[in-house]
Amino acid sequence: xxxxxxxxxxxxxxxxxxxxxxxxxxxxxxxxxxxxxxxxxxxxxxxxxxxxxxxxxxxxxxxxxxxxxxxxxxxxxxxxxxxxxxxxxxxxxxxxxxxxxxxxxxxxxxxxxxxxxxxxxxxxxx
Numbered sequence: 091x092x093x094x095x096x097x098x099x100x101x102x103x104x105x106x107x108x109x110x111x112x113x114x115x116x117x118x119x120x121x122x123x124x125x126x127x128x129x130x131x132x133x134x135x136x137x138x139x140x141x142x143x144x145x146x147x148x149x150x151x152x153x154x155x156x157x158x159x160x161x162x163x164x165x166x167x168x169x170x171x172x173x174x175x176x177x178x179x180x181x182x183x184x185x186x187x188x189x190x191x192x193x194x195x196x197x198x199x200x201x202x203x204x205x206x207x208x209x210x211x212x213x214x215x216x
Contacts, residue, residue, distance in 0.1 A: 092119025
């Protein structure tokens with residue numbers, strides 16, 4: 091559906107020179123539409139979140155930048171806030187967990203690689 095929506099936008103606005111998608115599925119769909127129309131590198135595209143294929147599309151030029159959240163920090167802060175609440179502390183009304191803008195040239199930075207490839211290890215059940 092997200093690819094179809096992006097195709098409709100590109101059809102309705104043929105002179106469009108930039109797009110933004112606000113979720114990983116819509117970013118993937120928009121990237122497919124951009125590549126199918128041969129617009130990679132011709133239309134600026136900012137995606138939200140990341141996946142392996144989106145990282146490849148950032149390297150390849152179909153995506154110009156990705157706005158990426160830190161899911162580990164989000165999870166940590168959620169648990170920490172819940173523990174504080176259970177211990178009688180009043181949590182803040184808002185916790186800003188800023189996202190990071192990542193461009194092609196940022197992909198080799200250590201902190202970006204850690205964010206995109208956190209090295210999750212699973213252990214087989216015994």
